Amino acid sequence: MRFVDEFRDADKAHALAAKIAELCEPGRQYKLMEVCGGHTHTIYKHGLEDYLPESITLVHGPGCPVCVIPMGRVDDAISLASEPGTIMTSFGDMMRVPGSKGSFFDAKAAGTDIRMVYSPLDSLKIARQNPDQRVVFMAIGFETTTPSTAMTVLRAAAEGLQNFSVFCNHVTIIPAIKAILDSPDLRLDGFIGPGHVSTVIGCRPYEFIARDYGKPVVVAGFEPLDILQSIYMLMVQLSEGRSEVENQYTRVVPWDGNLAALRAINQVMELRPYFEWRGLGFISHSAMRMRAEYAAFDAELLFEVPGVRVADPKACQCGEVLKGVLKPWECKVFGTACTPETPIGTCMVSPEGACAAYYNFGRLHRRRVVEVSIQ
Amino acid sequence: MTDGATWVDEALREHEQRERQERQAGPAASRQAATGPEREQQVLDRIDRARRRRPKIREERITMSHGSGGKATRTLVEAVFVDAFSNVLLEPLEDAAQLHLNGSRVALTTDSYVVSPLFFPGGDIGDLAVNGTVNDLAVSGATPLYLSAGFILEEGFAVADLTRIVASMKTAAETAGVQVVTGDTKVVQRGKADGCYINTAGIGVVEHDVSLGVANAQPGDAIIVSGPIGEHGVTIMLARGELDIEADIASDTAPLNGLIADLLSATTGVRALRDATRGGVATILNEVASSAGVGVQVNEDAIPVSAVVRGASELLGIDPMYVACEGRLVAVVAPEEASRALAAMRAHPLGTAAAVIGEVTAEPPGIVLLKTAFGGTRIVDLLVGDPLPRIC
Amino acid sequence: MCLGIPGEVIELLADQPDLARVDVSGVKRVINIGLLADDPPHPGEWVLIHVGFALSKIDEAEAATALQFLEGIGQAYADELAALQESRIE
Numbered sequence: 001m002r003f004v005d006e007f008r009d010a011d012k013a014h015a016l017a018a019k020i021a022e023l024c025e026p027g028r029q030y031k032l033m034e035v036c037g038g039h040t041h042t043i044y045k046h047g048l049e050d051y052l053p054e055s056i057t058l059v060h061g062p063g064c065p066v067c068v069i070p071m072g073r074v075d076d077a078i079s080l081a082s083e084p085g086t087i088m089t090s091f092g093d094m095m096r097v098p099g100s101k102g103s104f105f106d107a108k109a110a111g112t113d114i115r116m117v118y119s120p121l122d123s124l125k126i127a128r129q130n131p132d133q134r135v136v137f138m139a140i141g142f143e144t145t146t147p148s149t150a151m152t153v154l155r156a157a158a159e160g161l162q163n164f165s166v167f168c169n170h171v172t173i174i175p176a177i178k179a180i181l182d183s184p185d186l187r188l189d190g191f192i193g194p195g196h197v198s199t200v201i202g203c204r205p206y207e208f209i210a211r212d213y214g215k216p217v218v219v220a221g222f223e224p225l226d227i228l229q230s231i232y233m234l235m236v237q238l239s240e241g242r243s244e245v246e247n248q249y250t251r252v253v254p255w256d257g258n259l260a261a262l263r264a265i266n267q268v269m270e271l272r273p274y275f276e277w278r279g280l281g282f283i284s285h286s287a288m289r290m291r292a293e294y295a296a297f298d299a300e301l302l303f304e305v306p307g308v309r310v311a312d313p314k315a316c317q318c319g320e321v322l323k324g325v326l327k328p329w330e331c332k333v334f335g336t337a338c339t340p341e342t343p344i345g346t347c348m349v350s351p352e353g354a355c356a357a358y359y360n361f362g363r364l365h366r367r368r369v370v371e372v373s374i375q
Numbered sequence: 376m377t378d379g380a381t382w383v384d385e386a387l388r389e390h391e392q393r394e395r396q397e398r399q400a401g402p403a404a405s406r407q408a409a410t411g412p413e414r415e416q417q418v419l420d421r422i423d424r425a426r427r428r429r430p431k432i433r434e435e436r437i438t439m440s441h442g443s444g445g446k447a448t449r450t451l452v453e454a455v456f457v458d459a460f461s462n463v464l465l466e467p468l469e470d471a472a473q474l475h476l477n478g479s480r481v482a483l484t485t486d487s488y489v490v491s492p493l494f495f496p497g498g499d500i501g502d503l504a505v506n507g508t509v510n511d512l513a514v515s516g517a518t519p520l521y522l523s524a525g526f527i528l529e530e531g532f533a534v535a536d537l538t539r540i541v542a543s544m545k546t547a548a549e550t551a552g553v554q555v556v557t558g559d560t561k562v563v564q565r566g567k568a569d570g571c572y573i574n575t576a577g578i579g580v581v582e583h584d585v586s587l588g589v590a591n592a593q594p595g596d597a598i599i600v601s602g603p604i605g606e607h608g609v610t611i612m613l614a615r616g617e618l619d620i621e622a623d624i625a626s627d628t629a630p631l632n633g634l635i636a637d638l639l640s641a642t643t644g645v646r647a648l649r650d651a652t653r654g655g656v657a658t659i660l661n662e663v664a665s666s667a668g669v670g671v672q673v674n675e676d677a678i679p680v681s682a683v684v685r686g687a688s689e690l691l692g693i694d695p696m697y698v699a700c701e702g703r704l705v706a707v708v709a710p711e712e713a714s715r716a717l718a719a720m721r722a723h724p725l726g727t728a729a730a731v732i733g734e735v736t737a738e739p740p741g742i743v744l745l746k747t748a749f750g751g752t753r754i755v756d757l758l759v760g761d762p763l764p765r766i767c
Numbered sequence: 768m769c770l771g772i773p774g775e776v777i778e779l780l781a782d783q784p785d786l787a788r789v790d791v792s793g794v795k796r797v798i799n800i801g802l803l804a805d806d807p808p809h810p811g812e813w814v815l816i817h818v819g820f821a822l823s824k825i826d827e828a829e830a831a832t833a834l835q836f837l838e839g840i841g842q843a844y845a846d847e848l849a850a851l852q853e854s855r856i857e
Contacts, residue, residue, distance in 0.1 A: 003773040010750035047751015119819025313383035335422030361753035686792025
């Protein structure tokens with residue numbers, strides 16, 4: 001596959017790994033955070049950590065939009081879906097996220113009409129095909145996905161669809177990164193910057209990280225060589241005492257972002273004054289809602305949403321895992337009460353969650369891994 | 376604000392109880408608080424114990440996961456069916472039961488077919504119904520002989536479609552050399568049965584002096600796959616038309632008894648055979664690892680996957696190792712016989728692309744490891760959830 | 768969720784300016800290219816696809832540069848390894 005296979009070449013990986021190791025100062029430990037859930041997934045899926053020296057630790061960040069959805073919002077969505085004559089549509093990753101009484105999957109088994117879609121446009125299609133039903137799209141995602149929801153609403157408006165609405169849970173990445181930077185628990189040396197979010201927002205929004213916090217940022221692609229190269233670029237900056245924003249993913253990410261996408265978002269949505277993030281608490285100006293002009297497509301206005309806040313179970317340490325303070329296996333319920341089959345928290349349910357990635361892919365003693373990889 | 380979820384507290388209490396019981400029953404655990412890699416290993420050990428526990432059904436209702444062929448299916452089978460029917464013939468949970476009847480060794484199997492859509496590139500539900508059951512018999516070392524066919528038809532289903540399906544079954548049976556000798560027909564009201572559901576049961580005679588079973592796998596054994604994986608599952612997904620994807624791909628449904636007969640004649644080193652259906656190759660590898668208490672190590676580079684299956688999988692974010700096939704087998708073969716086995720498979724039209732994809736190892740027991748094309752390592756666990764419902 | 772995959776644009780749909788047919792390793796799908804309205808893609812160009820939308824064009828020149836860098840590192844590494852081997856033989 002073009003633009004994919006070339007960036008999965010093992011020989012080049014060994015070369016980069018050697019260069020990275022050379023840049024490590026003896027006796028110094030490095031903590032680099034990859035913000036984006038997609039990066040966490042790639043790192044585990046390809047066994048990338050096997051290439052890094054012991055002195056570099058990758059810390060998994062909160063860039064998994066499924067992981068930050070509070071239980072109460074899942075309950076709200078299920079409540080919407082349960083209204084008679086409603087079809088709820090959602091991405092696959094949301095289907096097993098637990099609410100206080102179960103997930104979409106459980107609700108579906110009990111008879112609620114919840115359907116998995118690949119694109120918000122599929123949801124529109126269902127709305128066109130079922131004019132007597134109200135179709136709701138469970139919109140989740142960072143800025144990567146927000147423009148697609150916005151474009152879908154614009155299409156629905158242009159077609160004059162009366163039975164389509166969006167339950168908007170889109171969140172923005174910068175406030176999450178800022179929450180990490182301001183967190184006293186964490187001392188990070190640099191950031192592997194979000195790849196696809198950056199195709200929309202560009203690289204400029206990260207400048208405050210380098211300027212005000214003195215940490216280097218490298219916007220990274222999603223193939224394993226992209227991530228390794230980004231780590232290399234971070235290490236070069238650290239060894240030269242620089243802190244700048246660099247773009248490794250130049251083949252896809254434009255420095256200024258995608259203006260048409262930003263325009264679409266801006267036309268249809270606006271920032272909420274505050275929004276609750278699972279594990280991170282309330283963050284101001286961190287999430288989107290529909291503008292008043294598009295009220296006809298806002299499920300929160302069209303339906304009665306319970307809006308009850310549900311406290312995270314006391315045993316759940318997703319918040320600390322999301323912030324990178326705890327490694328997945330350091331959570332007390334990891335792998336026992338909380339498994340991919342019986343998830344308690346979102347980090348275990350989402351394919352991009354750090355716990356799911358570690359449980360599904362990385363659950364090995366490092367010694368054994370070294371044995372296998374060296375062969 | 377309401378208090379968390381009660382189901383969480385219950386789950387935690389239950390786990391704590393079981394942990395306490397195990398600790399009391401087992402050797403005295405170290406009281407020292409470990410740190411770093413030692414602590415990680417302690418956690419991994421605890422998880423291992425949790426995974427070995429007797430499965431329990433937590434859900435109150437059946438969900439689509441229970442039909443995916445992955446973890447939930449296995450839990451359901453073990454906790455409900457095996458628990459109730461418990462007998463030594465059922466316990467191995469191989470693709471067919473091995474029976475002794477008046478001195479003959481007979482294999483018996485059954486499968487139900489609920490695929491949607493009924494007709495797809497490369498075949499239809501009728502082909503699956505015959506080939507699937509023939510294959511379950513063949514991988515058990517049996518020569519498939521007779522099938523039963525039970526139909527559940529929906530009121531309003533077109534007779535022309537039924538005729539078409541039955542014609543496929545007739546051709547498939549002739550190709551496989553089996554006969555449909557008994558059957559049943561039921562009709563249910565419009566809205567149930569999605570057109571047509573079929574159940575087939577099959578019997579065959581085990582003539583070879585072999586005893587096949589995944590529990591026989593030993594460290595050093597080679598793992599061979601008979602051809603490119605994931606073609607059936609991807610074909611079905613695309614045929615559903617919900618994804619608006621077009622591709623040049625067809626189901627790999629085929630009867631494997633000819634290929635298997637050639638293989639078993641060529642070598643006595645075959646320890647186990649399985650056909651890769653729901654849950655894909657990954658599910659079989661996990662069954663080998665857990666039944667035999669061995670490790671399984673496969674190389675991503677060695678696994679045959681067609682460009683189209685790869686492209687569709689990348690597009691949809693699924694892993695071809697979990698995608699169903701309907702005409703591919705996985706063989707566990709003694710290492711000194713691997714080349715002979717491979718040659719025998721490649722000589723047959725259905726096995727031309729057969730490849731050794733990995734081997735059985737002593738460590739880590741019960742775990743399947745994948746050496747990625749990139750050179751790193753990751754685990755391949757049983758499927759959780761159900762990315763591709765109603766595949767077969 | 769961050770899932771973005773490169774695909775080649777094969778044709779623009781004449782009656783629907785917002786839509787294009789793309790090919791991903793032999794699999795074809797119609798996607799929405801509305802987010803690239805400022806600089807629409809032409810057949811033969813590659814785009815990054817996410818949930819049925821094209822988010823960005825793939826800049827082939829930049830991809831080539833990225834690969835060149837990796838080749839360079841790879842070659843330097845291979846050279847070093849070769850040098851290491853030779854020095855052992857002595």
